[in-house]
Amino acid sequence: MSRKGEKVAEEKHTHTAPDGTVYEHTHEPEDGHGHVHGPNSGHAHGHTHTHANTKAVLNRLSRAIGHLESIRRMVEDGRDCSEVLIQLSAVKSAINNTGKVILKDHIEHCLVEAVECGDMESIADLTEAIDRFMK
Numbered sequence: 001m002s003r004k005g006e007k008v009a010e011e012k013h014t015h016t017a018p019d020g021t022v023y024e025h026t027h028e029p030e031d032g033h034g035h036v037h038g039p040n041s042g043h044a045h046g047h048t049h050t051h052a053n054t055k056a057v058l059n060r061l062s063r064a065i066g067h068l069e070s071i072r073r074m075v076e077d078g079r080d081c082s083e084v085l086i087q088l089s090a091v092k093s094a095i096n097n098t099g100k101v102i103l104k105d106h107i108e109h110c111l112v113e114a115v116e117c118g119d120m121e122s123i124a125d126l127t128e129a130i131d132r133f134m135k
Contacts, residue, residue, distance in 0.1 A: 051105045060098040067091050099133050 051057075071087045106126065114122035 051109060053101050053105050057098055057101055060094060060101070064091055064094045064098065067094065103130070103133070 067087070068091055071084060071091065074084050074087065110122065111126060113119075114126075
């Protein structure tokens with residue numbers, strides 16, 4: 001516990017997934033009594049994460065962005081609509097697969113901690129995110 005006005009150190013946690021992947025994340029303390037939660041925390045459930053798949057997700061997103069830019073050029077050049085639709089389908093698939101990587105990481109890392117801590121808000125947030133992702 002900290003005294004008023006004293007800066008509280010971040011809490012670092014490490015979790016190991018069933019496949020042996022090690023995940024680390026940091027909790028940003030509120031005032032020494034708990035974790036930051038809510039809309040002003042900068043994150044939906046109050047802590048930041050370092051995930052094993054961050055680089056892979058960023059690479060996938062960069063490729064999808066590049067692919068979308070090439071599709072835009074196809075439309076500007078008046079390419080056949082069937083070709084454009086096929087390429088849009090490929091980008092849609094790439095985005096969905098990127099979402100699956102993020103979701104898997106979240107379940108193996110964040111959700112495990114939420115269950116351990118009894119954090120029902122994080123579980124409800126994940127359920128809502130899955131509903132939106134699946135639409």
